Ligand code: ADP
Protein backbone atom coordinates (compact mmCIF):
# COMPACT_ATOMS: atom_id res chain seq x y z
CA UNK A 683 0.00 0.00 0.00
CA UNK A 684 1.90 3.03 -1.24
CA UNK A 685 -0.21 5.49 0.74
CA UNK A 686 1.51 4.61 4.00
CA UNK A 687 5.06 4.85 2.72
CA UNK A 688 7.31 7.63 3.93
CA UNK A 689 7.68 10.46 1.45
CA UNK A 690 11.01 12.20 1.00
CA UNK A 691 11.26 15.52 2.79
CA UNK A 692 8.32 14.88 5.13
CA UNK A 693 9.30 14.72 8.77
CA UNK A 694 9.20 11.45 10.66
CA UNK A 695 6.46 12.94 12.81
CA UNK A 696 4.22 13.52 9.79
CA UNK A 697 4.92 9.99 8.57
CA UNK A 698 3.96 8.54 11.93
CA UNK A 699 0.73 10.49 11.94
CA UNK A 700 -0.14 9.32 8.43
CA UNK A 701 0.55 5.73 9.36
CA UNK A 702 -1.52 6.04 12.54
CA UNK A 703 -4.37 7.51 10.53
CA UNK A 704 -4.37 4.78 7.90
CA UNK A 705 -3.36 1.64 9.79
CA UNK A 706 -5.54 0.15 12.51
CA UNK A 707 -3.75 -0.18 15.84
CA UNK A 708 -2.39 -3.68 16.28
CA UNK A 709 0.75 -5.62 17.10
CA UNK A 710 2.29 -4.96 13.67
CA UNK A 711 1.17 -1.38 13.22
CA UNK A 712 4.62 0.04 14.07
CA UNK A 713 6.24 -1.76 11.11
CA UNK A 714 5.89 0.14 7.82
CA UNK A 715 5.41 -1.75 4.55
CA UNK A 716 8.81 -2.57 3.01
CA UNK A 717 10.12 -0.30 0.27
CA UNK A 718 11.81 -3.29 -1.35
CA UNK A 719 10.93 -6.95 -1.01
CA UNK A 720 13.06 -9.50 -2.86
CA UNK A 721 12.03 -13.16 -2.83
CA UNK A 722 14.19 -15.77 -4.52
CA UNK A 723 15.83 -13.21 -6.80
CA UNK A 724 18.22 -14.84 -9.23
CA UNK A 725 20.24 -13.20 -11.98
CA UNK A 726 22.26 -15.31 -14.35
CA UNK A 727 24.38 -14.09 -17.23
CA UNK A 728 25.31 -16.18 -20.22
CA UNK A 729 28.76 -15.48 -21.50
CA UNK A 730 30.46 -17.44 -24.29
CA UNK A 731 28.01 -20.29 -23.69
CA UNK A 732 28.78 -20.44 -19.97
CA UNK A 733 26.20 -19.54 -17.34
CA UNK A 734 27.37 -17.18 -14.59
CA UNK A 735 25.12 -17.04 -11.52
CA UNK A 736 25.56 -13.48 -10.21
CA UNK A 737 22.68 -13.75 -7.69
CA UNK A 738 21.16 -16.99 -6.43
CA UNK A 739 17.86 -16.83 -4.57
CA UNK A 740 18.25 -13.50 -2.76
CA UNK A 741 15.60 -12.77 -0.12
CA UNK A 742 15.59 -9.39 1.59
CA UNK A 743 13.38 -6.58 2.78
CA UNK A 744 14.38 -2.94 3.04
CA UNK A 745 12.15 -0.56 4.96
CA UNK A 746 11.59 3.08 4.03
CA UNK A 747 14.15 5.31 5.74
CA UNK A 748 16.78 2.63 6.32
CA UNK A 749 20.50 3.22 5.71
CA UNK A 750 21.64 -0.11 4.27
CA UNK A 751 25.14 -1.09 3.24
CA UNK A 752 26.09 -4.03 1.03
CA UNK A 753 29.61 -5.39 1.49
CA UNK A 754 31.38 -8.40 0.08
CA UNK A 755 34.21 -9.59 -2.18
CA UNK A 756 34.64 -8.53 -5.81
CA UNK A 757 32.39 -10.61 -8.03
CA UNK A 758 29.99 -11.34 -5.18
CA UNK A 759 27.05 -9.75 -7.00
CA UNK A 760 26.85 -6.30 -5.38
CA UNK A 761 26.62 -4.25 -8.57
CA UNK A 762 24.17 -6.75 -10.06
CA UNK A 763 21.89 -6.38 -7.04
CA UNK A 764 22.15 -2.59 -7.15
CA UNK A 765 21.15 -2.60 -10.83
CA UNK A 766 18.08 -4.68 -10.04
CA UNK A 767 17.10 -2.40 -7.14
CA UNK A 768 17.59 0.56 -9.46
CA UNK A 769 15.28 -0.86 -12.14
CA UNK A 770 18.19 -0.82 -14.61
CA UNK A 771 17.91 -4.58 -15.02
CA UNK A 772 15.38 -7.28 -14.14
CA UNK A 773 15.79 -10.65 -12.37
CA UNK A 774 16.12 -13.87 -14.36
CA UNK A 775 13.89 -15.47 -11.75
CA UNK A 776 12.09 -14.53 -8.53
CA UNK A 777 10.08 -11.55 -7.35
CA UNK A 778 11.34 -8.02 -6.72
CA UNK A 779 8.78 -5.54 -5.41
CA UNK A 780 9.32 -1.78 -5.08
CA UNK A 781 6.64 -0.21 -2.92
CA UNK A 782 4.18 -2.96 -3.85
CA UNK A 783 4.96 -2.98 -7.59
CA UNK A 784 6.54 -6.02 -9.25
CA UNK A 785 9.71 -4.87 -11.04
CA UNK A 786 10.51 -8.25 -12.61
CA UNK A 787 7.46 -8.07 -14.89
CA UNK A 788 7.29 -4.28 -15.40
CA UNK A 789 7.50 -2.91 -18.94
CA UNK A 790 10.64 -1.05 -20.05
CA UNK A 791 8.59 2.19 -20.09
CA UNK A 792 7.42 1.65 -16.51
CA UNK A 793 10.96 0.84 -15.38
CA UNK A 794 12.17 4.02 -17.08
CA UNK A 795 9.53 6.08 -15.32
CA UNK A 796 10.47 4.59 -11.94
CA UNK A 797 14.18 5.32 -12.55
CA UNK A 798 13.48 8.90 -13.60
CA UNK A 799 11.15 9.77 -10.73
CA UNK A 800 11.95 7.57 -7.76
CA UNK A 801 15.59 6.48 -7.84
CA UNK A 802 18.78 8.48 -7.49
CA UNK A 803 22.12 6.95 -8.51
CA UNK A 804 25.61 7.84 -7.26
CA UNK A 805 28.75 6.14 -8.58
CA UNK A 806 32.38 5.86 -7.51
CA UNK A 807 33.56 7.78 -10.58
CA UNK A 808 30.97 10.60 -10.13
CA UNK A 809 29.95 10.29 -13.83
CA UNK A 810 29.56 14.02 -14.39
CA UNK A 811 29.60 15.43 -17.92
CA UNK A 812 32.89 17.38 -18.17
CA UNK A 813 31.63 20.01 -20.62
CA UNK A 814 28.63 21.00 -18.47
CA UNK A 815 28.64 23.18 -15.36
CA UNK A 816 27.59 21.82 -11.98
CA UNK A 817 24.13 23.37 -12.39
CA UNK A 818 23.73 21.91 -15.88
CA UNK A 819 24.81 18.46 -14.66
CA UNK A 820 22.20 18.57 -11.88
CA UNK A 821 19.53 19.90 -14.24
CA UNK A 822 19.99 16.90 -16.54
CA UNK A 823 18.22 14.64 -14.04
CA UNK A 824 15.08 16.77 -14.42
CA UNK A 825 14.97 16.37 -18.19
CA UNK A 826 12.51 13.42 -18.16
CA UNK A 827 10.14 14.96 -15.61
CA UNK A 828 8.52 17.59 -17.85
CA UNK A 829 8.82 20.47 -15.37
CA UNK A 830 8.71 24.15 -16.30
CA UNK A 831 11.89 26.23 -16.60
CA UNK A 832 11.31 28.17 -13.37
CA UNK A 833 10.63 25.00 -11.36
CA UNK A 834 13.74 23.37 -12.77
CA UNK A 835 15.89 26.38 -11.95
CA UNK A 836 14.66 26.58 -8.37
CA UNK A 837 15.05 22.83 -7.79
CA UNK A 838 18.62 22.87 -9.14
CA UNK A 839 19.51 25.83 -6.91
CA UNK A 840 17.95 24.13 -3.86
CA UNK A 841 19.79 20.85 -4.55
CA UNK A 842 23.13 22.68 -4.78
CA UNK A 843 22.39 24.46 -1.48
CA UNK A 844 21.53 21.09 0.02
CA UNK A 845 24.99 19.71 -0.75
CA UNK A 846 26.78 22.93 0.25
CA UNK A 847 27.75 24.02 -3.27
CA UNK A 848 25.51 27.04 -3.82
CA UNK A 849 28.54 29.09 -4.91
CA UNK A 850 29.87 26.49 -7.37
CA UNK A 851 26.98 26.19 -9.82
CA UNK A 852 28.97 27.72 -12.70
CA UNK A 853 32.02 25.50 -12.20
CA UNK A 854 32.81 22.63 -14.50
CA UNK A 855 33.83 19.27 -12.96
CA UNK A 856 37.55 19.85 -13.64
CA UNK A 857 37.31 23.04 -11.55
CA UNK A 858 36.04 21.13 -8.50
CA UNK A 859 37.71 18.81 -5.95
CA UNK A 860 36.80 15.12 -5.84
CA UNK A 861 34.58 15.65 -2.82
CA UNK A 862 32.86 18.57 -4.54
CA UNK A 863 32.32 16.53 -7.72
CA UNK A 864 30.69 13.80 -5.65
CA UNK A 865 28.48 16.46 -4.02
CA UNK A 866 27.36 17.58 -7.49
CA UNK A 867 26.57 13.95 -8.33
CA UNK A 868 24.54 13.67 -5.12
CA UNK A 869 22.70 16.90 -5.96
CA UNK A 870 21.92 15.41 -9.39
CA UNK A 871 20.58 12.29 -7.66
CA UNK A 872 18.34 14.13 -5.16
CA UNK A 873 17.04 16.94 -7.37
CA UNK A 874 14.26 14.67 -8.66
CA UNK A 875 13.24 14.03 -5.00
CA UNK A 876 13.69 10.26 -5.14
CA UNK A 877 12.42 7.70 -2.65
CA UNK A 878 15.75 5.92 -2.62
CA UNK A 879 19.38 6.70 -3.31
CA UNK A 880 21.55 3.85 -4.63
CA UNK A 881 25.30 4.34 -4.39
CA UNK A 882 28.07 2.06 -5.70
CA UNK A 883 31.31 2.78 -3.76
CA UNK A 884 30.47 6.51 -3.47
CA UNK A 885 33.58 7.25 -1.40
CA UNK A 886 35.95 4.93 -3.29
CA UNK A 887 37.79 7.79 -5.01
CA UNK A 888 37.92 10.17 -2.04
CA UNK A 889 40.44 10.77 0.72
CA UNK A 890 39.36 10.36 4.33
CA UNK A 891 38.34 13.95 5.01
CA UNK A 892 36.22 14.18 1.89
CA UNK A 893 34.77 10.74 2.58
CA UNK A 894 33.51 11.77 6.03
CA UNK A 895 31.86 14.88 4.57
CA UNK A 896 30.05 12.77 1.98
CA UNK A 897 28.96 10.26 4.66
CA UNK A 898 27.60 13.10 6.81
CA UNK A 899 25.60 14.28 3.80
CA UNK A 900 24.22 10.80 3.04
CA UNK A 901 23.23 10.41 6.70
CA UNK A 902 21.49 13.79 6.63
CA UNK A 903 19.54 12.89 3.47
CA UNK A 904 18.53 9.59 5.03
CA UNK A 905 17.24 11.42 8.11
CA UNK A 906 15.15 13.54 5.73
CA UNK A 907 13.43 10.38 4.47
CA UNK A 908 15.48 9.14 1.50
CA UNK A 909 16.25 5.42 1.86
CA UNK A 910 20.02 4.83 1.42
CA UNK A 911 21.44 1.69 -0.16
CA UNK A 912 25.22 1.84 -0.41
CA UNK A 913 27.64 -0.73 -1.82
CA UNK A 914 31.00 -0.34 -0.11
CA UNK A 915 34.32 -1.95 0.77
CA UNK A 916 34.92 0.66 3.45
CA UNK A 917 34.07 -0.25 7.05
CA UNK A 918 33.81 3.48 7.89
CA UNK A 919 30.85 3.64 5.52
CA UNK A 920 29.30 0.47 6.95
CA UNK A 921 29.50 1.94 10.47
CA UNK A 922 26.95 4.58 9.44
CA UNK A 923 24.40 1.95 8.41
CA UNK A 924 21.32 0.92 10.33
CA UNK A 925 21.54 -2.46 8.58
CA UNK A 926 24.41 -4.27 6.91
CA UNK A 927 24.30 -7.01 4.33
CA UNK A 928 27.11 -9.13 2.96
CA UNK A 929 26.91 -10.57 -0.52
CA UNK A 930 29.16 -13.53 -1.31
CA UNK A 931 28.85 -15.70 -4.43
CA UNK A 932 25.38 -14.36 -5.09
CA UNK A 933 24.04 -15.12 -1.60
CA UNK A 934 23.01 -12.33 0.75
CA UNK A 935 23.46 -12.45 4.50
CA UNK A 936 22.37 -9.92 7.15
CA UNK A 937 25.51 -9.10 9.19
CA UNK A 938 24.04 -6.32 11.34
CA UNK A 939 25.26 -6.74 14.89
P1 ADP B 1 30.48 -7.13 -7.57
O1 ADP B 1 29.86 -5.82 -7.86
O2 ADP B 1 30.16 -7.67 -6.20
O3 ADP B 1 31.96 -7.12 -7.81
P2 ADP B 1 29.06 -8.07 -9.92
O4 ADP B 1 27.62 -7.94 -9.62
O5 ADP B 1 29.67 -7.01 -10.78
O6 ADP B 1 29.89 -8.24 -8.55
O7 ADP B 1 29.32 -9.47 -10.63
C1 ADP B 1 28.84 -10.71 -10.12
C2 ADP B 1 29.22 -11.84 -11.08
O8 ADP B 1 28.51 -11.71 -12.30
C3 ADP B 1 30.69 -11.86 -11.45
O9 ADP B 1 31.09 -13.20 -11.57
C4 ADP B 1 30.74 -11.16 -12.79
O10 ADP B 1 31.81 -11.60 -13.56
C5 ADP B 1 29.41 -11.55 -13.39
N1 ADP B 1 28.85 -10.52 -14.29
C6 ADP B 1 28.47 -9.27 -13.94
N2 ADP B 1 27.96 -8.58 -14.97
C7 ADP B 1 28.04 -9.44 -16.04
C8 ADP B 1 27.66 -9.35 -17.43
N3 ADP B 1 27.11 -8.23 -17.92
N4 ADP B 1 27.89 -10.43 -18.22
C9 ADP B 1 28.43 -11.56 -17.73
N5 ADP B 1 28.79 -11.72 -16.45
C10 ADP B 1 28.60 -10.67 -15.60
Ligand code: MG
Pocket residue numbers: 760761762
Ligand atom coordinates in the same frame (compact mmCIF):
# COMPACT_ATOMS: atom_id res chain seq x y z
MG1 MG C 1 30.73 -3.97 -8.35
